[in-house]
Amino acid sequence: MAISAKKRQFGDFQTPDSLAQQVTDLLKQNYKISPQIILEPTCGTGAFIRAALQTFPTSEIVGQEINPNYIQEAQQSIANHPQGHQVSLNQGDFFATDWQALMSKFSRNILILGNPPWVTSSELSLLNSQNLPSKSNHQNRRGIEAITGSANFDISEWMLLQFTQWLPHQTGTLAILCKYSVARKVFCQVKNNDTAPFMAHIYLIDAKSYFNVAVAACLFVFRYESSGGFDCHLYPTLDSQIPSESIGERDGILVRNTVQYDRWRHLLGQNLNYTWRSGIKHDCSKIMELAPVGDGKFRNGIGEIYDLEPTYIYPLLKSSDIGNGRIETYRKMVLVTQRAVGQDTHSIQKNAPKTWQYLSDHNQILSRRKSSIYKNKPPYSVFGIGAYSFKPWKIAISGFYKHLNFQLISPLNNKPVMVDDTVNFLSFDSQAEAQFILKLVTSKPAQECLTSMLFWDEKRPITIDILRRLSLQAVARELGCLELYTDWVKAIQVNSQGQLELGLF
Template structure:
């Protein structure tokens, strides 16, 4: 890929020369490196020497110290292949910054324009001068047209070419695809009074996808109004405002905005333009919080906020967040043990959005933010469903559900676009309109599909259809080519033509609790009801490199505290596909058993002692007060004789009963569900099998797919919304238990193949049992 006037082949030379100057302690480079490291620690927390936090629900560890040496070393190997040391992040960051700087300079020179931007707390440009490698391609046949044809998507491709994926994940930031940004801007524009003339803010703008989409939207509006060139440029350059904490993202956003402004600049024949994209923390958690001048005046907010896990934030930011927005806006209603244990997956995205709604948005304003899809029903999303932002009412006006597709290219996070309005009615209005976006089956796209485009969004406000961009309509009306089956987010038009849409609505599961979980109005709801069982999270494997046990480690420690361990790959419907081994040195989280462990299993204790430094770097408060080898998600329930287990991240609602397994080296031992598993602990085998059969039955399976949707997974909140009454030994329960036992007896004969092959397999005997399970579950529900 290319950028006009930029020599991307020179990036390797730039990187190697920068590495040499860093290694040689060049005064300028060393000074900027130290300042950059301090800035990253202050704003991003514990990101050095740890895997990228972008792998939010992956197997990567999420711990590590906040303080690291900034001394350069040429050694890049690590015990963890995902580790990104500070000097490597610096090299990658500055190399892309040089690419952006080169493109920016080419625009200024070619168009004869000076770009005014706010002052920054961190200036990286002295490094480019010190390295003395120019990425400007002086031999390029550069024209105004070639630069005007460049946009934020070209910068995204250059970013991915320049910066390795491990470094891209570190800051929890991803380029928002243009189609998703266009959709967010379109939703805000269709609902916000005076959007085209009003102030639009992206408080976590990244590289500017939403900002450039807003500029293009406003430019079309100005053209339709016959607004003069100077007035058009004035509107575009003053009413689209961005903020971001990442200095390279800010540089990229400014350049992307500059490219989007080029047509207006050419028409106005100006030699100077201002771009209001600010470097700083919109949350107000750092000392460099920028004053944008539009606080409280924004007509619309748009964006994709940072999804940084709470435990990754610097301590000073946590304290400022608690003392500021959390108390002022009552962001979390979980307190005490619940705040520590029950919501371990809380992240920065919702506090960020709520703080920015409160700080920037005027009464009656509209916001469109990309957030986790699970917020329509999960405990952290209660804030979304609360109907309040501080003292002001808030309405969710639309939810675009992308749970079945992946807008962020392999990240695997189920996302949705939420459209909010602040101010207005105090009473919630249900159902909340929703559009579910899913892959197409490859049908032809014609006029009927265009009609479906509008009816799929039938729950939009009445004026939405009239404000759909004519360019988008032109790309869909009358088309007769076969529809692509691969979802494409390059534009709103390609998003519409490569994804199918279903219009639906969201309504509370419990009508007396509007802030409780919501479900689709067209969902299978017969199995929804009260759950008599407590759902548990599997053992947290935050330091799996220490606790995972291979054959070599097993030969060096006692097997006493080593147990069969389940990961998502092991669980199938009605059975298991093997297991791993895991060191579990405690029976209960926080158990102070160091003396007994050292006395009874000295090899195990010595092994853990040799990893003490690694284990003590874990920063979560979960481990406060316990031994340095403490584990979380461990209690009497872990050792229950029977457990109904499932993968919480799975796309398929598959449940199995586990008890003990016969391990060739360990003997018969109880199974421990792992970090990606959820389970219900039972003391009685029949009770466990009854629950498993009910959950695997067709009515419950359909309900779970509707409630979870796409790739969202089977969270605690989803499964606990089902009708799962206690075991009372009634006839239908006993029948379900017996059928589950029979199904579990069938599966072991078919585990001599891959799990993928097994899931595609039809087993006649198991199919007959499944039919009877479905019939019995239907009778069970009819008896309610």
């Protein structure tokens, strides 16, 4: 079902009563809190107000919400509650409220509870909505970037950061439903901005079943605590009593599993001999990607059929092919106009006149490619290519997939296979060398080390930066095959010197 623009701009996903109740029960049972005052800053139709009344009947409860109909609905829902007089609900805009003044009145044990709007600043720009902190509107967006560290931030992220700033001045706890990624960002920001130890817990929730949205979401519980630390415990469900992982910052990055990271930290380091690369970037799939239709003919993405020389055309495996293990055959081929970034392309005219004609026929489309990387570059340039692209054997992994599934890619039709720019790969001259390195990257120590740094809910969890952190030499040492590794490295060096000498003549 499509979500209305109004609902989207207010990040309006009302919490079911059952979930709100589970949250307040959990707070009472696991944290033994008995707040004097409970604040729900965007209370909607009041699920958390009702749950708080039920679980903490002696607390004073304050709720605020921008939508007057929701406030009315919330008010009606508690009108007959015996403790209803302890609740004060007000209609108001979070961003226009003087929270400093309000908070100064609450010098007692506070619980900030709720589920702030699930919407990003860029979605709000698209909707032309002003539901943003005033400083971030239009020209002054920089200020908010400085706070959240990104031009595209979640409104709830900004609100949560505000809440954490209120806490040091109170004895208090924060218990907020939000995206899992938002909780992580807030945790990192707090850790970087403050030296005070804290307790941070994340309980994953099934957002699909509660809110009908496909996003990783959680309950984030946070408070400053002198006996606390600087890591965040992750609980797989609201019922879990034992954390499955501990998230924390190590060596300047956020890691998902600090125990595994600390265990395999000695496997990290530089790889001088094998460098992870990402695949070819051309930004014009309808012209540069071709489906072979037989007899040396190819169909492009706008349905035209061209007879082209094979010289510049290579098999292409896309992220979905690599992710799904479809690597024995290929559906598409790609025109690779250069062997190195910036290389002059005019030689194509002589080497493959039909290909040059094809490119010239589509000059208009190709020269309209938006990215600034194509400016002042030879015509029909591509990126993400070098000698490594043309090596026959590759180990490839799709950045999009939610598990570490390295694939050994062999040449197809006697040509090296190209991969798209969402795929990361290593390349090799021989099958034996590729198979040896595959054993290293798929070994348990390597997999545990890499996965300790990966957050599977991210859009593209497997990044080249993380892959590059693993030292293949250290893995070989760990597995007791350092000698073999050194032999392969020597072979590469001899080979490259050979190529160098050949190049001199």
